[in-house]
Amino acid sequence: MxxxxxxxxxxxxxxxxxxxxxxxxxxxxxxxxxxxxxxxxxxxxxxxxxxxxxxxxxxxxxxxxxxxxxxxxxxxxxxxxxxxxxxxxxxxxxxxxxxxxxxxxxxxxxxxxxxxxxxxxxxxxxxxxxxxxxxxxxxxxxxxxxxxxxxxxxxxxxxxxxxxxxxxxxxxxxxxxxxxRCEQPRIVLQKVEPIHWSELSLHEADFVIGVGRGVTKEGMRTIQKLAEKWNCPIGGSKVADESGLITREFRIGASGKNIACHIYLAIGISGAPHHLAGIKEVKHLVVINPETNAPITENAELVIAMDFEKVIPFLLEMQTETLEVVS
The missing domain is CATH 3.40.50.620 (HUPs)
Incomplete structure (x- = not known):
């Protein structure tokens, strides 16, 4: 007892x-x-x-x-x-x-x-x-x-x-x-290295970027620069997977993985029901989408109603240090 x-x-x-x-x-x-x-x-x-x-x-x-x-x-x-x-x-x-x-x-x-x-x-x-x-x-x-x-x-x-x-x-x-009594351990930690953004799983990350139909392969290069600066993985919708923007393991939704990160930045995602099912436990949803009537905007805390190709370069310019997520 x-x-x-x-x-x-x-x-x-x-x-x-x-x-x-x-x-x-x-x-x-x-x-x-x-x-x-x-x-x-x-x-x-x-x-x-x-x-x-x-x-x-x-x-x-x-x-x-x-x-x-x-x-x-x-x-x-x-x-x-x-x-x-x-x-x-x-x-x-x-x-x-x-x-x-x-x-x-x-x-x-x-x-x-x-x-x-x-x-x-x-x-x-x-x-x-x-x-x-x-x-x-x-x-x-x-x-x-x-x-x-x-x-x-x-x-x-x-x-x-x-x-x-x-x-x-x-x-x-x-x-x-x-x-x-504290004795010298047999195994001693020498160094802690951050995991590269491309190797982070969707379940490990506090911040996740998601891409959808509205993102082109050319635009992905800019988004990857943002992911590298913020050290966060890029997931996406079923359409993003099928179009080759992301690999199958990074598909988010009912047919992929559920995420529960602190912040989810959805870029060019309309918000099909099966995708919304996979992000229902996200704490803070931010959307970049010029289509303000897209279903995903209904649950967003912040909607940036602009083309992502104009927004991402601005974020890259203003973000000079690695992002730290605060709940």
Missing amino acids: GINEVWSWVETDKGKILDIGLKIAAETVRFSKQTGVKPCAVVSGEAKEEIGRLKRYGIRKVYVLEADDGSHPDVVPSLQGLSQLLAAIQPDHLLFAANSLGNEWAARLSIRFQAGVLGEIVDYGKSKGKLQLRKKAYGGNVHALFTLEGGAMSILTISLDALEKLEQPVEELEIVPFSC
Whole structure:
């Protein structure tokens, strides 16, 4: 049995709490309201000066991992420290953001502690007195429902699309230091390189460009320059696939892939029903299309009613740095 607490791992970097860390902290509070347990966070001691920020998002207790005197001087308390903390005390639930780090840690910790694990949770709620979890399945085309039965610790990763940085301030924050032994890992990360825009999958990207019937092969060259500058993939409609503008794996819609990115820039797409079905989970839809009566414009937050050949060069000129998506 747990200790009536739900924990989340709050990611940090160089002494700062990352935005994804604040989002999973806010999600922990939402989860705690469904389960009736105390919302807590686990943070590396490198960011102890920033711990107070978590009060704004409703966290009531923070476990701070601090390296002891015998630790390797260059190792920041992270997975080793969290593992040692879990060996000493276990919550009812442990949450991670469903990014590459969270998914890997969830799998490794579930094996070590023989805990139940479920990934890519998009929503949850009570049903007949039990917590029901909804997760992506079959490439995001369907949702599968699971029931959390209780008992041993459960480890869950929350879909990045479901995370929101909701502020819900509390007045008091309990801080619990935990001393851990951090040794030099056998495998050391040397470098992180961004994935080239042409290799990004539609499911990995925060920003996706979509092209349709209104785009010519000549115009694609200009759009590819924008994709390279923003480092985002180019998908498109069924017509774009059939005309050779994109490959089959980048077709978006009922006959292709569903996307749930933060921003979808639709260029020259009219908005056939099967394409709209594939973008219904997009957070922000921007359309470049001179035909203002096109069906896709009905759901757009912004419509630029101009020819894309005039708009894209302007975007290339004004955008001098790599695009950073902010939800």
